[in-house]
Amino acid sequence: MKILEQNIKLGEITVRTEDLNDLWTLYNIISKGDIVNALTQRRVVLSEGSPGERKRMKLTLDVEDVVFHEFSNRLRIKGTIIEGPDDFVSYGSYHTFNIEINQTLKIKKDKWLKQDLRRVKETSKFSSNFTLLIIAIESGLANVFLITNYNKHKIATINKNIPGKRYEQSMRNKYLKEFFEEIKVVLETNLTDKGINLIIICGPGSIKEHFIKFLKENSNKDYTSKMRSILASSGTESAVYEILKSGVLAKLKDKIKALEDTEKVEQIMILFGKNPDLIAIGIDEITNAIRIGAVEQLLITDTLIRGASKSKKLKVEEIINSLEKIGGKFKILNTNHPAGEQLEGLGSIVAILRYK
Incomplete structure (x- = not known):
């Protein structure tokens, strides 16, 4: 994914998708209530009784739903129109963006959380097309x-x-x-x-x-x-x-994210067997461990963030901010991979501790 423009103070980032990984990343970071602007096609009826014709136009949507269609190589973003050409659209009516590879879109959030910014940057880390x-x-x-x-x-x-x-x-x-x-x-x-x-x-x-x-x-x-x-x-x-x-x-490992994720979860499973006191599970346990500076690394599943309420997302953001102040690191795991599935079974948020 290429970041074309960003103004974090205004909550705006403009990106161009380059591969399927980018569509998957956007699926995980675009939430209900976000504002998305993109070039699209919409059927317009020019005269009464005519079937209408499809016209290209730029629209801005207040997002209500996001769906990733892996096998059709597209991301569907549904929402109500809040900006567009007055001659062709009615504000408040519904539209769906079909975002594909090599498409540009602007995303505006009330606040970009660190976990979302991390995912945007992390998409370029792995060989995008390695299968x-x-x-x-x-x-x-x-x-x-x-x-x-x-x-x-x-x-x-x-x-x-x-x-x-x-x-x-x-x-x-x-x-x-x-x-x-x-x-x-x-x-x-x-x-x-x-x-x-x-x-x-x-x-x-x-x-x-x-x-x-x-x-x-x-x-x-x-x-x-x-x-x-x-x-x-x-x-x-x-x-x-x-x-x-x-x-x-x-x-x-530098080509396939699942390998890096698996290594981290395996480290947790080994600690469970040898030294379970060096593992913290759940938001309350982890918050207490961060308070005393004990957390070395935090692992979170994508499902904990995707579709979560605004208050829960802010709670996770608060944990991440506190973690970074003590020099800890965090990683988001994909639950469509075995390691992410395993982490989800452990409660979706687990920390590796420096000391008991």
């Missing part, structure tokens, strides 16, 4: 996932009954080939339109190696060069979190 495809596979079961900086999405689950070892090897091979072929179809369908950067094939035993061998013998060599095999305990969804926290993808 990871994970195939978790075991005998007769495969789960396929897409991991991006804004989402973890299950594409497919493939089940196939594979005969046991008491059956002839030729029959087992036949069913395995059919199983592998079904996974290959899912893989290649998504390679064509998702821009996959890396393919992780994980699971127990040797079946993942047999699948990789099958792909190399029956697929396009251009994408087989992107494949990497990693050991995991199963072909279920839990394998995704297992490999994200394993450290084998550590070199990609």
Whole structure:
């Protein structure tokens, strides 16, 4: 996301979206009651009885609702019109902006909170278009996932009954080939339109190696060069979190936000087991810990902020301001990723302490 203009005193920031991560970020920071100005199209009836025509115009909306549509690559911002060309619009009527990549919009808030400004700046930190495809596979079961900086999405689950070892090897091979072929179809369908950067094939035993061998013998060599095999305990969804926290993808931490988030949550889980007194959970506990200067790092889920009441957002902002005064840091985790889901299960706000 590129910041074109900003005047924090007036509460105004003008940005241009550059990729899907930017749309996801805007989804998390634009709230009901914000004012958004953008170029849009609106159907205008020029004469009675005519079907009307779509005209391009700049409108300003008082926001009522924001929805992120990942698969249509757009952000929908609904609100009432408060500014626009008098000839074509009625103030107070509803309109929806369909914000896409490479679009400019101005956002005005009563006050820009630090967590919102952090998210705007953080979008440029990670490789915006890096997409990871994970195939978790075991005998007769495969789960396929897409991991991006804004989402973890299950594409497919493939089940196939594979005969046991008491059956002839030729029959087992036949069913395995059919199983592998079904996974290959899912893989290649998504390679064509998702821009996959890396393919992780994980699971127990040797079946993942047999699948990789099958792909190399029956697929396009251009994408087989992107494949990497990693050991995991199963072909279920839990394998995704297992490999994200394993450290084998550590070199990609600057490209995939989920890896950095997973590292932080894993640190919390280790402390829970070894030294739980160095963990604070919930707003009251964390506020008390900050008061005595004990908080080193604060982790917050996006759902704690997104859609929260104004008073709750201000409470979180107050905590962050107090935290920064004692030299602490904060990080916002995406609940569409496994680490964010895990943090949400812990109460959505957790702190790592310097001392008890």
